[in-house]
Amino acid sequence: MRIAYIHQYYLTPEVWGGTRSYEFARRLAQRGHEVHILTTDLESAGRSRRWHVTIEQGVHVHRLPVAYSNHMSYGRRLVAFAAFALAVSARATQVAPDLVFATSTPLTVAIPGIVASRLRRKPFVFEVRDLWPEIPIDIGALKNPVTKRLAQWLARLAYNGADQVVALSPGMAAGVIAQGYPADRVTVVPNSCDLELFAVPEAEVTRFRGSLPWLQGRSLVLYAGSVGLANGVDYLVHLAAAVRPLDPEIRFAVVGDGRQAECVRQLAAKLHVLDETFFMLPLVPKSQIPVVVASADIATSLFIPLPSLEHNSANKFFDALAAARPVAINYGGWQADLLERSGAGLVLDPRSPDVAAGWLVKRVQDPDWLAQAGQAAGVLAREEFSRDMLFERFERVLLRAATGEGTPRVPR
Numbered sequence: 001m002r003i004a005y006i007h008q009y010y011l012t013p014e015v016w017g018g019t020r021s022y023e024f025a026r027r028l029a030q031r032g033h034e035v036h037i038l039t040t041d042l043e044s045a046g047r048s049r050r051w052h053v054t055i056e057q058g059v060h061v062h063r064l065p066v067a068y069s070n071h072m073s074y075g076r077r078l079v080a081f082a083a084f085a086l087a088v089s090a091r092a093t094q095v096a097p098d099l100v101f102a103t104s105t106p107l108t109v110a111i112p113g114i115v116a117s118r119l120r121r122k123p124f125v126f127e128v129r130d131l132w133p134e135i136p137i138d139i140g141a142l143k144n145p146v147t148k149r150l151a152q153w154l155a156r157l158a159y160n161g162a163d164q165v166v167a168l169s170p171g172m173a174a175g176v177i178a179q180g181y182p183a184d185r186v187t188v189v190p191n192s193c194d195l196e197l198f199a200v201p202e203a204e205v206t207r208f209r210g211s212l213p214w215l216q217g218r219s220l221v222l223y224a225g226s227v228g229l230a231n232g233v234d235y236l237v238h239l240a241a242a243v244r245p246l247d248p249e250i251r252f253a254v255v256g257d258g259r260q261a262e263c264v265r266q267l268a269a270k271l272h273v274l275d276e277t278f279f280m281l282p283l284v285p286k287s288q289i290p291v292v293v294a295s296a297d298i299a300t301s302l303f304i305p306l307p308s309l310e311h312n313s314a315n316k317f318f319d320a321l322a323a324a325r326p327v328a329i330n331y332g333g334w335q336a337d338l339l340e341r342s343g344a345g346l347v348l349d350p351r352s353p354d355v356a357a358g359w360l361v362k363r364v365q366d367p368d369w370l371a372q373a374g375q376a377a378g379v380l381a382r383e384e385f386s387r388d389m390l391f392e393r394f395e396r397v398l399l400r401a402a403t404g405e406g407t408p409r410v411p412r
Helices: 020-030 074-094 107-120 134-138 145-160 170-178 202-210 234-243 261-270 286-294 307-311 315-322 334-342 353-364 367-383 387-403
Strands: 002-006 034-040 052-056 059-064 099-103 124-128 164-167 186-188 220-224 251-255 278-281 298-301 327-329 345-347
Touching (some): 002 107, 020 034, 020 059, 020 387, 034 074, 099 107, 107 124, 107 145, 124 170, 124 387, 134 145, 134 307, 164 170, 164 387, 170 186, 170 307, 202 286, 220 315, 234 278, 261 278, 286 315, 298 315, 298 353, 315 367, 327 334, 334 345, 334 367
Parallel strands (some): 002 034, 002 099, 034 059, 164 186, 220 251, 220 298, 251 278, 327 345
Antiparallel strands (some): 052 059
């Protein structure tokens, strides 16, 4: 097939961020599909307004300069989303695809997906990466009643305009179905584990740990990911402060950036743990994340305590599994159930870092538990969340949509 693959923030291993679309797109190309990624070019934003095309790993990547940053206000982000949606509607149609695929966030990517699908009379598959608009409403990003209704309308439009829906977690799938979308046309394909990428030689781990004077032979609790409002990384600061009197040798590190990064830094300074037991490191490309995660004793995935965020499918969680490292999370939901079932990590009290500190110290000081939990994480990575295995499921969804198998066709 010729596939128009719409992802506003398509990232490769050479830069920071999740590479799900990159990994799936290159595998589609290897299978003989002609893949056209439609995305933004953040580096050229402000200097050019033209599309430019490159071929990367057999994938045709169409990039349009559109300014965007996690540090932008929500209003400016909405402007960037709208500008991209308008431009891609025309571009996706010109590609003349056999199938249109769009992955959120933002939810506005559904607009060019539906437009190109209708104009070309071809099937459309929509991928749900977050429950929108529930999450922005819950965290207070959408407050205006008109904006809320518009977002809810857009969500219904995205789902109802799709021939098939891919959801990144069971909770996201349930959210789509709750909107009235047929359950038999929703497939869960969670984020996954790049086993080959995370097969890091021990010498690289030793070298990385040795490059950090404050780490050396000490235990490391790691957070590697976005530092946004929903992530609640301030929890890790409070946890570090509570752990310090129990075991002053345990080190905490954040590798990432976002709108809340400076707030996290200031809180760490206020609680007297910054550059003592709590450290903030700069962004690194995805290609360097494996050695960072492999250097940790426990990797974390964090969110503020909102029920809608329990349905997340965060890359950092699956990166920890891929590196065979125990995972600590501070939320419930399907990932908490998975950890409790498998023994691959622990669920920390989300509202009491003091209580969580006692549990964490107990686990960090238990080498047998660390080894067993790490081994269980590796088993999950290989047997349930391998990227190659989940790609097979993903491709089957696209083929089902293309052939109309099990899908009542809507007149185009």
